[in-house]
Amino acid sequence: MALDFSLTDEQELLVESIKEFCERNFDEDKIVEMYNNRGASDELTKAYLETGMGLMGIPEEYGGIPADRVTLGLLTEEISHYAGCVTPFMNNTLAMCDMIDFGNERQIKQCMEGYMSTGKPIxxxxxxxxxxxxxxxxxxxxxxxxxxxxxxxxxxxxxxxxxxxxxxxxxxxxxxxxxxxxxxxxxxxxxxxxxxxxxxxxxxxxxxxxxxxxxxxxxxxxxxxxxxxxxxEGFINLMKNYEMERCLVVAMVLGCAQAAMDDAAAYVSKRETFGKPIASYQLIQEKLTDMEIALRNTRNMLYKTLWKIDRGESVRIDSALLKRYGCQQCAWVASEAMQIFGGLGFTTELRVGRIWADLRGCQFAAGTDEIMVYIAGRQLAKAYAQD
Missing domain, CATH: 2.40.110.10 (Butyryl-CoA Dehydrogenase, subunit A, domain 2)
Incomplete structure (x- = not known):
């Protein structure tokens, strides 16, 4: 079967819409304000909802917009990329999907009414x-x-x-x-x-x-x-959505890591030492090369896993491998971006340090790096066992 890595026309339009939304609503001053206020405003989350992006992945019968898993991954990655920070949007949508999956009609109606009024779950x-x-x-x-x-x-x-x-x-x-x-x-x-x-x-x-x-x-x-x-049945239900959650966590960290890469890779052509741009130094070139490999590998693993979910295939091993590799590598990319900036990267003047702190926390979310070994390792042993 032929492989097609191109975006559909609808997905290309989505990426453009995301970029425009983030240009209007996310700059460093606004992000700092959200950090100081410990959350996003109702105005921001409602604006996101009104674009239709906050309804993607929610079933149509509840006012949502159907979307395949690959598109939801793209939405999450590009929001994080163009915003340059961890946003609440993915968490909000996942919470609503949990209620729709497990709640009764009265509970779903109550929660959807609240969500539609603010763009936030209640x-x-x-x-x-x-x-x-x-x-x-x-x-x-x-x-x-x-x-x-x-x-x-x-x-x-x-x-x-x-x-x-x-x-x-x-x-x-x-x-x-x-x-x-x-x-x-x-x-x-x-x-x-x-x-x-x-x-x-x-x-x-x-x-x-x-x-x-x-x-x-x-x-x-x-x-x-x-x-x-x-x-x-709470334990069984608790396990149902973890695989998709892990994929979206990785999509979020991938977008943020790409933002850190954007900043660092642009900086190396501007920053000069000993009379020449640091981009001319092989050690800097090695950093950029390895950072790009980590981003591309994570992206390939992410969208293959989401593609398999869309096809109804098991991703128990895939999602655990993705979560362990993607979160580690994307946090490392952000760390290397700080290193490229030197002492400036460790200040609050630049976003790369904030991005690193955000991404380091995702090595705990939706299952730690070590638990991913526990999940994948046992299954891999079985998969490779000789008769």
Whole structure:
């Protein structure tokens, strides 16, 4: 079968629209303001929604715009590339898709109405815990059913992205028994201002547009209508969308790394030492060459994996390999961009240092580098086993 790496006419128009949107809405002053405010404004997220880009990937019956996975990867990469920072858009769309996949019609309607009014979900995702990040089975947040038919929620969630900003939280908790052996979990949508819910800010090295926090649940009363999806199926549901999430995380870091490369590669022809541009030095040429190889390899892996998802093929190994390689290499590209700028790259005068800090955090998001080895390594051993 012939391979075609060209963009469709629609995808080319999308890239042009993304570039125009970012030129209007992202400059360094605005990005610094978003970092200082720990989030994007309603005006920005609503403007993104109104372009139609914020509706891509959401099913048409809920007001969305159907899009294949390759196009969603392109959207995520180019937004990050032209914005030059980690944006909230991919996280917002993924959260809405989770609710559409698992919620009932009433819950979906409530969440879509909120999303359409601001371009932001009304809820954050409370999945990770201090003792259960990649090891979801070690989750200990638990609900216990009461005699009156209500439930009591107790436990703690951490790294809750945008949890301090949104009025609801989408929580995964074990049913009845917090022990490691219990794999029965359920999902719940509850108001953040419910009695017994408290929030504590966490401060990251980067990604300030996507702040996260800790949440504590102390005998929070839940009712059956707050349940999202079927009882006991929360763990299974939790695993369903990780592969696509990992692809989009890599698309985001790839776009940011490309922005760092743009800056560094342009700088080497302007910066002179010992009477000539540093672009003439072989060591600088080697850096640019290896950075470009890392970007191209990541891009090739990303779009092949997304292409396989569109074809209905398994990407369990592919997505883990992509996540491990892509996040490591893109953070390295940003680090090398800082090195090319020298001491200037380590100041806040340039964006390459901020980009590096943003990308370093993505080596933890959606599964750490080490967990990707655990996921892929076992499957590779089986795939290569001799009969």
């Amino acid at each position: 809820f954050s995702l409370g999945f990770s815990e201090p003792g259960a990040g990649s090891d979801n089975q070690n989750m200990s947040t638990v609900t216990t059913k009461q005699a009156d038919g209500t439930y009591r929620l107790n436990g703690q969630k951490t790294w809750v992205t945008q949890g301090e900003s949104f009025p609801y939280v989408f929580v995964v908790a074990k049913d009845e028994d917090p022990s490691r052996e219990n794999r029965k979990m359920s999902m719940w949508l509850l108001p953040k201002d419910a009695e017994g819910v408290s929030v504590s800010k966490l401060h990251k090295r980067g990604q300030q547009i996507l702040p996260f926090c800790e949440m504590f649940f102390d005998d929070v009363v839940l009712t059956e209508d707050m349940r999202v999806g079927k009882e006991g």
